[in-house]
Structures are given as structure tokens and as C-alpha cells.
Amino acid sequence: MSAPQNPLAASRTASSQQSELAAAPSSASMPDWYTQGLPHIWLPYSQMKTAPAPLAARSTHNARIQLTDGRELVDGVAAWWTACHGYNHPHIRAAIEAQLATMPHVMFGGMVHEPALKLASRLCALLPGDLDRVFFTDSGSVAVEVAMKMAIQYRLNKGEPKRTKMLAFKGGYHGDTLATMSVCDPEEGMHHLYGDVLANHIIAPLPQDEASEAEFFRLLETHAHELTAIITEPLVQGAGGMLFHSPDVLRTLRTAADRYGLLLILDEIFTGFGRTGTMFACEQAEIVPDIITLSKALTGGTMALAATIARPHVFEAFLSDNPEHALMHGPTFMANALACACANASLDLFETEPRLEQVAAINAHLTRELERCRTLPGVKDVRVLGAIGVVELEKIANPDALRQRFIAENVWIRPFRSIVYLTPAFTIPPEDLTALTDAIYRVLSTEN
Numbered sequence: 001m002s003a004p005q006n007p008l009a010a011s012r013t014a015s016s017q018q019s020e021l022a023a024a025p026s027s028a029s030m031p032d033w034y035t036q037g038l039p040h041i042w043l044p045y046s047q048m049k050t051a052p053a054p055l056a057a058r059s060t061h062n063a064r065i066q067l068t069d070g071r072e073l074v075d076g077v078a079a080w081w082t083a084c085h086g087y088n089h090p091h092i093r094a095a096i097e098a099q100l101a102t103m104p105h106v107m108f109g110g111m112v113h114e115p116a117l118k119l120a121s122r123l124c125a126l127l128p129g130d131l132d133r134v135f136f137t138d139s140g141s142v143a144v145e146v147a148m149k150m151a152i153q154y155r156l157n158k159g160e161p162k163r164t165k166m167l168a169f170k171g172g173y174h175g176d177t178l179a180t181m182s183v184c185d186p187e188e189g190m191h192h193l194y195g196d197v198l199a200n201h202i203i204a205p206l207p208q209d210e211a212s213e214a215e216f217f218r219l220l221e222t223h224a225h226e227l228t229a230i231i232t233e234p235l236v237q238g239a240g241g242m243l244f245h246s247p248d249v250l251r252t253l254r255t256a257a258d259r260y261g262l263l264l265i266l267d268e269i270f271t272g273f274g275r276t277g278t279m280f281a282c283e284q285a286e287i288v289p290d291i292i293t294l295s296k297a298l299t300g301g302t303m304a305l306a307a308t309i310a311r312p313h314v315f316e317a318f319l320s321d322n323p324e325h326a327l328m329h330g331p332t333f334m335a336n337a338l339a340c341a342c343a344n345a346s347l348d349l350f351e352t353e354p355r356l357e358q359v360a361a362i363n364a365h366l367t368r369e370l371e372r373c374r375t376l377p378g379v380k381d382v383r384v385l386g387a388i389g390v391v392e393l394e395k396i397a398n399p400d401a402l403r404q405r406f407i408a409e410n411v412w413i414r415p416f417r418s419i420v421y422l423t424p425a426f427t428i429p430p431e432d433l434t435a436l437t438d439a440i441y442r443v444l445s446t447e448n
Helices: 014-023 032-040 090-102 114-126 140-157 192-197 210-226 247-259 281-285 312-316 337-352 355-375 399-408 430-445
Strands: 057-061 064-067 072-075 133-137 165-169 202-204 227-232 263-267 291-294 306-310 379-385 388-393 419-422
Touching (some): 072 430, 090 337, 114 337, 133 312, 140 227, 140 312, 355 379, 399 430, 419 430
Parallel strands (some): 263 291
Antiparallel strands (some): 057 064, 064 072, 291 306, 379 388, 388 419
16 A cells, blocks of 8 residues: 555545535535525635535534534534533533523623622632732633733823833734734734734744744843733644743743833633643743733633733722723623623532543543654644644645545544644543544545
């Protein structure tokens, strides 16, 4: 038998095309809600002229997604990294039902409620250091926007109007809104088309070696007078390509922020709540940021909720007799009672079920099973951290086609950029995790 070729070549054989056709839903067998609604929907991250038809999900359970056509897929990405306890956990469901019967939502302007205040107290007790003031929003991008507004207004309130820029990093990703796009990687990211309309911040290399550290400090020295904060994703730059860095990098950033009088913002929207092996990634560096952002797994992947949490010295800069010194931000559904009830139930599960032990077991499994991919043609790197497994390729010529091949293997894996990755639920059964790693190996080792 000939050696396997690069499975990501642009041309595809008839067998590959047949697998993709088998994975695509047949419109004749689809329910009315699908055929009638699909022409009116705009899907994310998709060139809808050429993208395959989306799958029709019917139900979920733990790490599996049931489709309307009867197929069942093992979910390797946990609903974009959110469903850490698996789908439909009975404890979270019960919390939603109880809260729904009492008060699904009430405005958070001039009024508070128990689920939000209870959650704020629990988060502050769980986070490292003195992070103790919580501002709730309803998405990760908005949580980062709020962090940026806090950092900018912190300077304005202190009478430093020229210090309003951020220092962010190559490979970084912080959201898709206009403000957050401005601190994403401007060249490698998905937002380069917007370059001319975005705010101009300073983008530096992560200080991981002598050369990048020298460039990082050169930029700091040059721009410190106009900077208010450093912002980064700790340990893993997620949407930038699942790029890992060591805790030493975070220590360098904390030291640099202190030296130049800057705030340090850590975006733990992806890394928070156990994904990297500790409850929060910054714990591995034993540092405390000035502002931290949380979302995704905050509610166990059940409802939309995010939080931006600041230390006392940040919050105190907003306390004044001047009304203009207040933080003027207030999403309509901030601190939604149902979502806060979900998040409290999720924290209950971290307290009562062995989530970090499960992450350690997933780490060992991924390390063992993905390593065999390293020798396959076209594979550039294999890396694992916590419950994150990555096979980096030289190139993915057609991500849509590769996704269809995984669907044909009855797994839900969404390659992007040049990586095939897994971020499963922490509760995934070992046999389902094996199904995912085996599918990756089979697909990447099969001739096209």
C-alpha cells in the first residue's frame, strides 16, 4: 500500500466527494422548519454561496448531538468550548426551571436580584487575588469591550487623557465587535478587511524568547506614555490557532505592566473554568490581573452570560461626585436572572463533581492518542494542554470539505486556519473521546 498523501490537498478523489455527499442533509428529508427557515438565516463564519448546508440538530446529551435525520455525532468542540459539564446536565436544567418559575429576567438598572449577587460573590471568592467587582454582560466580545472601556476611562478619570491605547499581541483574538477587533491580530486574524476603520492600538509579539522579548519591551518603552493596558489570552491564544505559551510569559507581562504603570487585562473567556487544567489559566503563573473577562463555560454552555471583573484600585477610579466618572455601559439583558442561575448551578458542579480530575484524564488521553498523528504527512505539530488537543497542519486547503469528512465519521470537529482541534466536554466518556481521536487519525491518514 502506498504511503498516505497529504489529506488536505486541494483536489479530492471520488471517494472523498462521496463521503461529503453522504454527510450533507437531503432537503427532501428535512423538516419544514429547516426548509422554510434556512433561506432566511445568515450563518457565522461562512461563505454562504459555497458552504455545505448546515446540519439540523434535534437534541443533545452529554457529549453527543442528535440530528433530525437520526444520526448522532460525538461533539469534539463542546459548543464552541462552552459545554464543560456536557449537554443537558440535570442540575443546571433544574436551576433553570426553578428560576423560570420565579423570575426569568428583570432590568439591572437601579435593581438587583439574588442570582446575580450570589454569583458575583462566588466568582470573587473563586478568582485569585483581590478581583472583587463584577460587571455582567451577555457575550464574551462585550465583556472585553467593557474591560477596554474600564481601562480607558480609568485613565480619563485619573486625568491622563493621552493614555488610552492598548498593547495587544500577534496571534490574539478577543472578539468580533469593532472595538475588540482592534486588539486582535491585524494580519493573521479574520478581521483584516476592517483595518482602515479600527482604532489603532499597539500590536506586539508575545515575549517568548530573547528576540520577541526585546521587541516587546522596545514597543513598551516607545509607547508607554500613550498606553493604558496590556491585554492577552493567558496560556492559549484560542481563535488565533490554539497557540500555547508558558506561564513565564504571563509573569513577564505582569512585571512589565507594573514597571510601566499599566493595567493587565486577561481574557479568560476561553481558558477560564478548568479548560487549561486549573480553574483559571492565570493561576499557573501565580499572577493576578487588574481586570479579567469570563464567559463561554461560565454557565456550562447553557445560556449567554459574561463577566468583566476588576480589582479595587480600578473600581475606585470611578468613584466620584462627578456623574461623568461613572461607567456608562448597560446591556439590556445584563445579569439575566436565568443565566445567573445557570452559572450558579455550574459553579455547584465544579464544587461537587471532579471536573479538574476529569480534565487531567482528558489531557492524558489526548496526549497519548493524538501523538501518533505527528508522523502523518502534512502534520506540523501536535500539542495538548488541559482539555485542549491540537493537530496543526502545514495547510488546510478546504476546511469545509475536511469538516464534511469528520461528519461522515460521526464526529463534530470544526477545523479552522491550519488546525484540527478538540475541546470536549469534561464529562465526555472515554469511548467517545477515543471516537474523536480515532476519527482525526483516520481522516488525516486517508488518501484523498
